[in-house]
Amino acid sequence: xxxxxxxxxxxxxxxxxxxxxxxxxxxxxxxxxxxxxxxxxxxxxxxxxxxxxxxxxxxxxxxxxxxxxxxxxxxxxxxxxxxxxxxxxxxxxxxxxxxxxxxxxxxxxxxxxxxxxxxxxxxxxxxxxxxxxxxxxxxxxxxxxxxxxxxxxxxxxxxxxxxxxxxxxxxxxxxxxxxxxxxxxxxxxxxxxxxxxxxxxxxxxxxx
Amino acid sequence: xxxxxxxxxxxxxxxxxxxxxxxxxxxxxxxxxxxxxxxxxxxxxxxxxxxxxxxxxxxxxxxxxxxxxxxxxxxxxxxxxxxxxxxxxxxxxxxxxxxxxxxxxxxxxxxxxxxxxxxxxxxxxxxxxxxxxxxxxxxxxxxxxxxxxxxxxxxxxxxxxxxxxxxxxxxxxxxxxxxxxxxxxxxxxxxxxxxxxxxxxxxxxxxxxxxxxxxxxxxxxxxxxxxxxxxxxxxxxxxxxxxxxxxxxxxxxxxxxxxxxxxxxxxxxxxxxxxxxxxxxxxxxxxxxxxxxxxxxxxxxxxxxxxxxxxxxxxxxxxxxxxxxxxxxxxxxxxxxxxxxxxxxxxxxxxxxxxxxxxxxxxxxxxxxxxxxxxxxxxxxxxxxxxxxxxxxxxxxxxxxxxxxxxxxxxxxxxxxxxxxxxxxxxxxxxxxxxxxxxxxxxxxxxxxxxxxxxxxxxxxxxxxxxxxxxxxxxxxxxxxxxxxxxxxxxxxxxxxxxxxxxxxxxxxxxxxxxxxxxxxxxxxxxxxxxxxxxxxxxxxxxx
Numbered sequence: 001x002x003x004x005x006x007x008x009x010x011x012x013x014x015x016x017x018x019x020x021x022x023x024x025x026x027x028x029x030x031x032x033x034x035x036x037x038x039x040x041x042x043x044x045x046x047x048x049x050x051x052x053x054x055x056x057x058x059x060x061x062x063x064x065x066x067x068x069x070x071x072x073x074x075x076x077x078x079x080x081x082x083x084x085x086x087x088x089x090x091x092x093x094x095x096x097x098x099x100x101x102x103x104x105x106x107x108x109x110x111x112x113x114x115x116x117x118x119x120x121x122x123x124x125x126x127x128x129x130x131x132x133x134x135x136x137x138x139x140x141x142x143x144x145x146x147x148x149x150x151x152x153x154x155x156x157x158x159x160x161x162x163x164x165x166x167x168x169x170x171x172x173x174x175x176x177x178x179x180x181x182x183x184x185x186x187x188x189x190x191x192x193x194x195x196x197x198x199x200x201x202x203x204x205x206x207x208x
Numbered sequence: 209x210x211x212x213x214x215x216x217x218x219x220x221x222x223x224x225x226x227x228x229x230x231x232x233x234x235x236x237x238x239x240x241x242x243x244x245x246x247x248x249x250x251x252x253x254x255x256x257x258x259x260x261x262x263x264x265x266x267x268x269x270x271x272x273x274x275x276x277x278x279x280x281x282x283x284x285x286x287x288x289x290x291x292x293x294x295x296x297x298x299x300x301x302x303x304x305x306x307x308x309x310x311x312x313x314x315x316x317x318x319x320x321x322x323x324x325x326x327x328x329x330x331x332x333x334x335x336x337x338x339x340x341x342x343x344x345x346x347x348x349x350x351x352x353x354x355x356x357x358x359x360x361x362x363x364x365x366x367x368x369x370x371x372x373x374x375x376x377x378x379x380x381x382x383x384x385x386x387x388x389x390x391x392x393x394x395x396x397x398x399x400x401x402x403x404x405x406x407x408x409x410x411x412x413x414x415x416x417x418x419x420x421x422x423x424x425x426x427x428x429x430x431x432x433x434x435x436x437x438x439x440x441x442x443x444x445x446x447x448x449x450x451x452x453x454x455x456x457x458x459x460x461x462x463x464x465x466x467x468x469x470x471x472x473x474x475x476x477x478x479x480x481x482x483x484x485x486x487x488x489x490x491x492x493x494x495x496x497x498x499x500x501x502x503x504x505x506x507x508x509x510x511x512x513x514x515x516x517x518x519x520x521x522x523x524x525x526x527x528x529x530x531x532x533x534x535x536x537x538x539x540x541x542x543x544x545x546x547x548x549x550x551x552x553x554x555x556x557x558x559x560x561x562x563x564x565x566x567x568x569x570x571x572x573x574x575x576x577x578x579x580x581x582x583x584x585x586x587x588x589x590x591x592x593x594x595x596x597x598x599x600x601x602x603x604x605x606x607x608x609x610x611x612x613x614x615x616x617x618x619x620x621x622x623x624x625x626x627x628x629x630x631x632x633x634x635x636x637x638x639x640x641x642x643x644x645x646x647x648x649x650x651x652x653x654x655x656x657x658x659x660x661x662x663x664x665x666x667x668x669x670x671x672x673x674x675x676x677x678x679x680x681x682x683x684x685x686x687x688x689x690x691x692x693x694x695x696x697x698x699x700x701x702x703x704x705x706x707x708x709x710x711x712x713x714x715x716x717x718x719x720x721x722x723x724x725x726x727x728x729x730x731x732x733x734x735x736x737x738x739x740x741x742x743x744x745x746x747x748x749x750x751x752x
Contacts, residue, residue, distance in 0.1 A: 003516075010516050014523035021527035025534020032541035039548040046555040053559055057566040060580060064569065070587045071574045077590075120628050123596070123669075128589035129582030151601055166597045173621040200593065202586070 081162025083202045086114055086136060090162055091199070098156045106143035106192075111136050111199070121166065121198055136163075136199040143192050147172060150193045163199040170195040210517075211258040214493045215333075218376050219266040222333055224251060225490075227497045230477045232490045238333075245336055252340040259517065260337070261496050262347040262506070265376040265489070267393045268326040269349055270296065273429065275316035278309060288319065296323035301330070301347060301505035305355060307387045320388065324349065324505055334510060343517040346504030350374060353492045354381050355388035356501035361470055362386055363463075367436040369420055371413050374489050378412055380420040382429065389429055392420065410453035413440060417460055433459065441465045441488065467491075474498070595749055596669065600624055603673045603744055610700040616680045617697055620739070623674040630670045630745060636709040639698055669748035678737040679714065690714050690738050698742060707745045714738030 003011075060067060077083045081090065088111070099107040117126040117135040126133045144150055150172065158165045171194045214225045214232070221244075224235040238248040252260075272295045276287055292302045302323035309315045324330070324347070337344055354370065362368050362383060370381045374393075381391040394416050396409065417438050424430040438460050442450055447464060454462045471486055476494045478486050508515075570580065578586070603624065611617060683689050694713070702708050715738070 007512075007516050011520045011523060014520040014527070018523045018527035018530070021531035021534075025530045025538075028538040029534050029541070032538035032545070036541050036545040036548065039545045039552065043548045043552040043555065046552050046559060050555045050559045050562065053562045053566055056580070057562050057569065060566060060569050063584075064573070067580055067583070068573055070583050071576045073587065074578060074583060075574065075576055121596075122589065122593055124589060124592055129578065129584070129586035131578075131582070131586055133589070133593070147604060151604070154600065164593065164597075166593070167599060167624075168626050170600055170624040171621065172624075174619060202590075 082164055086201055087162050094160050102153055108141040110139045132203045134201050134203050138197045140195045145190055163201050166198040168196045212497050213258045214261045214263055217264045230475055231479050232493055249336050252342045260342055260344050264349045265374055270323050270325045271390050272321040275310055275318050278317045295321050299323050299325055299327045300507045301327050303503045303505050341513050343513045344510055345514050347506040348504050351391035352501045353496055357495045359386035369436055369438045371440040372488055378416055380416050410449040414453045435459050437461045439463055439465055441467055443467045598671055614697050617677050619677045621676045625672050628669050636711050639708045671746045671748055673744040676741045678739040681737045684738055687715055694740055705746050705750055709743040711741040711743055713740050
């Protein structure tokens with residue numbers, strides 16, 4: 001069947017109606033689907049948030065005591081100065097105090113610039129919980145009367161320093177007895193120790 | 209909604225009927241003179257939105273039954289068109305009815321060629337219809353309608369002659385296997401038409417039955433002496449007369465169909481405007497509108513407006529279906545969306561409540577500025593550092609215990625280290641657990657190859673303590689005593705956690721080494737004490 005111009009005129013309103021209906025139907029469907037998509041995304045987002053907070057609550061309830069202990073320990077670390085920026089002036093004062101208390105003949109040290117703790121120190125990585133573990137290396141040279149003094153000095157450092165002290169290496173050498181040692185008791189030291197320590201601190205990030 | 213109208217043509221005048229709600233209403237009639245044609249044109253113009261059916265009830269209808277080779281597609285169309293031209297030359301109003309395929313021989317296809325043989329009687333009317341661009345669904349005849357609907361009325365597939373009466377006359381239609389084979393109209397005399405109950409009609413029916421039977425035998429559509437059934441469609445008023453006239457014979461077995469029952473079955477309602485009793489013409493017109501036959505006589509040019517109407521209807525229908533489908537889908541989607549929103553609202557409410565409980569729990573904890581998750585991660589890492597940190601004291605204490613039992617050994621220096629992996633000098637030899645006598649074997653030349661401790665294999669960090677020591681000067685000349693002393697010392701240092709490596713001995717008696725006069729050497733080095741070195745290795749993290 002061939003359609004003439006006149007025939008097209010006869011069906012033009014039906015064709016326009018079809019186009020109009022298709023447009024209206026298409027638009028309605030598009031809007032409905034769009035709204036449903038948005039609603040689904042919202043639903044997914046909120047149900048995920050609901051599940052997450054529910055899981056957090058359940059875990060927090062289960063680990064309430066553990067969490068409580070951890071907070072106390074964390075606050076203790078903050079209190080001691082392990083969490084936060086390095087307090088090198090405090091370090092120097094504590095070192096001087098320990099030196100004075102133990103009457104160490106020779107107490108030389110050198111602390112390197114701070115760096116992020118490497119894998120040799122923390123194999124799992126320096127970053128955790130939005131905070132970073134930082135390390136400052138200390139080279140310590142001591143002249144001591146006996147090995148016990150070294151252990152005491154290290155214990156005091158570990159107990160008093162506002163940082164976590166990690167001993168990495170220590171060389172202890174027995175010094176040969178000097179002929180003048182009898183008349184100069186101050187230099188009657190028996191051993192010399194050269195130790196490497198890492199002063200670890202936790203630098204607080206912004207997202208805690 | 210498009211109105212449907214039927215134009216009934218009896219060979220002379222055209223009567224227009226309106227079909228509405230299964231009822232037929234006669235509107236007007238037109239005669240074939242100029243005024244009548246003018247009125248007809250005006251009527252069509254007024255009803256230009258209606259769909260028209262042309263029904264012809266005239267004697268000028270011809271049938272030809274033929275078996276044609278079974279072909280399909282264009283070949284079949286061309287073959288049928290050729291046969292129609294051969295049989296009915298000069299009339300465009302022709303069509304065919306397929307009667308199935310022959311059961312024998314080539315299994316040719318049986319075709320009934322039908323035509324209205326005097327188109328000129330209708331052409332004046334059809335010209336007006338074409339001029340007015342009237343929507344004409346098709347041109348039909350009574351026989352075509354009967355071919356379509358009468359098979360449902362017949363009780364059997366046996367050869368049956370169906371006798372029906374319309375306003376134009378008596379139709380005798382022959383059916384075989386419930387398929388129309390032939391039909392003819394016998395006009396009634398004006399005198400007999402006066403009364404539908406007139407005995408003349410009954411007599412005509414009986415006569416026509418016999419004549420048609422003879423004609424069919426003559427045309428070889430029936431074998432001679434073949435009995436057939438004759439079904440007569442009757443109104444209750446006609447029944448007594450017809451039954452008295454139409455007695456069954458050896459060849460013709462009469463039976464009667466109730467018009468009222470059939471009209472009821474075809475859902476024809478009596479007209480409110482005309483006689484309460486519907487006629488067969490009305491029944492046929494009703495069936496034409498409700499179930500139009502597949503075949504009709506109009507050539508494509510007459511149906512052009514109808515095709516446009518169909519196209520418009522299809523477009524409108526598709527538009528409405530699309531709109532309704534779209535709206536229904538949108539409603540369903542909106543319903544689902546609403547349910548989702550409700551679920552989201554519940555989730556938000558639940559989240560708020562859970563958050564409040566969570567915050568209340570957190571508030572009951574000691575105050576801190578770190579979130580629980582971060583705290584867990586941080587403290588876990590801190591624990592791991594804690595575990596990976598050790599001190600001098602354990603190894604020094606262990607060494608001190610061993611030295612207490614070996615006063616002849618004097619330390620010269622100690623090197624304590626935490627190492628990610630164990631690195632040993634090439635000359636280091638592992639002392640197997642509790643087999644310190646093998647030191648002697650090593651010194652005798654059967655050296656134990658250096659092997660790494662398990663910690664080294666697993667990549668675990670280790671703590672090492674290198675011991676540089678010397679023996680008392682008095683043992684300088686007694687190599688066996690030196691060996692025994694070092695053996696004892698090493699044995700005391702060894703335990704399940706600690707591996708001992710021999711790094712240097714005061715003397716070398718291995719087979720691969722040069723052996724000289726040791727006594728003389730000792731004398732030469734009279735001033736130095738015998739020195740040796742060992743290495744203690746422990747894993748940094750000792751498994752529990």
